[in-house]
Amino acid sequence: MERIRLEFAPGVETEFTDRDRALAQVEEWAERGTWAPLVIFGPEGCGKTAFLRQAASGLRELGYDVFYLHPLDRAFSAEVDDPDVKTLFLDLVRKTLEDERWGRLALAVFDLVREILKKRRRKVAIIADDVFQAIGLDKAAAYVKGLLNTIEHPVYRYERIVVLVATSEGISRREIGRHRWAELVPMWNMPREGFQRLYEKLPGPKPSLDEVWRWTGGNPYMLRELYVKRWDVEKVVEGVVGTKELTADFARRWGRWLGEAVDDPEALWGRGAPQELLDELIARNLVVYNMYERDPYLWVDQPPPERDPELGIGKHVAWQTPIHREAVRRALED
Ligand SMILES: Nc1ncnc2c1ncn2[C@@H]1O[C@H](COP(=O)(O)OP(=O)(O)O)[C@@H](O)[C@H]1O
Ligand SMILES: [Mg+2]
Known part of the structure; x- marks a missing residue:
């Protein structure tokens, strides 16, 4: 093809x-x-x-x-x-x-x-x-x-x-x-080897692949954002805080749950997290809730790992990318 x-x-x-x-x-x-x-x-x-x-x-x-x-x-x-x-x-x-x-x-x-x-x-x-x-x-x-x-x-x-x-x-x-x-x-973000090939195509000096992987989790749009903003992670995170309207009110209201979810998104699964919060996180495209089993048969392309704490991936709930998670963390700190 x-x-x-x-x-x-x-x-x-x-x-x-x-x-x-x-x-x-x-x-x-x-x-x-x-x-x-x-x-x-x-x-x-x-x-x-x-x-x-x-x-x-x-x-x-x-x-x-x-x-x-x-x-x-x-x-x-x-x-x-x-x-x-x-x-x-x-x-x-x-x-x-x-x-x-x-x-x-x-x-x-x-x-x-x-x-x-x-x-x-x-x-x-x-x-x-x-x-x-x-x-x-x-x-x-x-x-x-x-x-x-x-x-x-x-x-x-x-x-x-x-x-x-x-x-x-x-x-x-x-x-x-x-x-x-x-x-x-x-469908999930790109697997590491494929992502690497995309990363290598970007001209000019750039942070190490490890670092870019840890920020993007293999998401090509976030790779593009980082490249366009000259690898200034702060700017990219701030951008997400803005577009997702992660206001002080939002952070105050859901602080406890969000704090736990930043540490481990699986905290939002089966422990009584309020439906209203879950709806917000889903509607704002911050997390993917109710992840499918990682049987490749159920996925387009390769499924993500069952768990990857560094990237914010849990068995049933995952941050869409580490940058999304970071944006929420920032909102909680402000
Ligand atoms: N497999 C790929 N190879 C090269 N570029 C890609 C690939 N997948 C996505 N991109 C680029 O990454 C960015 C985001 O992808 P896009 O398809 O718009 O994501 P989505 O539709 O899931 O939001 C776009 O600039 C797109 O061209
Ligand atoms: Mg699209």
Whole structure:
């Protein structure tokens, strides 16, 4: 599978790096089709968007007609053999760029798939990145159900269908998990060797790999942040404190639990931590709560270790990255 090019940071172009197992999984899905929509969740910045773009390109290479939707980035494509469907799609995109009704475009994919299968049986992929924000979180489950229907009750027969969805929102996971309309699949930050390859591509003087690993836990977005901010960890942490609104009030209110969780995130599991706090931590994308067993079968790419106190990973609860944990620690100290 050819690897796509990515602009990693201003002036730094790389190819899609590592994630070998994930790419092998794409090939398996391509061979068999997905039996339900696969909804991929994981830490913000772990590489879900990059992976879906790579998967879209790979599936095209493997003979699929591919619809790709990423409303947050205003990125849409229909890499399809049928010129009529392509025209329909592009007209819709044009209209949507004008009136910004992103949800309509996400929904149109159902009609377009039907249209493309009308003429002949094909292999079709639908790849939807962060669509739930565009269509509204309350409609996430219904959307997923629509995708499942496309697989289970197609109007016209297809050869195979692959449906991949990524969501960066902790809460959408719960919304979707309520029903059995999708397979929820976690993805973690990059494994160390793969992360190292990305780290080595960054030009200029830089802290040791050990140090950068301890800060980022293998999260490529945090690597990018550190690089862009000239390896000034303080600045990156402050940035997280700001965007996550880790205010003095928040820290005061939940001080005791947060203090324990900074030492070991597993303190939030099974010991009566208030649901309201957990909801906040999940909604702000600070922790991943209820981590799956580390059976590779359940994960995209390689699962994280069962426990890594240095990186803030516990069996059931993990900080999204050590920098997220550090931001909370700072808020508690202020
Ligand atoms: N496998 C990879 N190889 C190279 N760059 C990557 C890889 N995965 C992620 N990145 C880069 O890391 C940053 C964050 O990744 P992204 O896919 O946006 O994360 P997410 O969608 O999970 O929030 C982006 O700049 C992206 O291009
Ligand atoms: Mg993304």
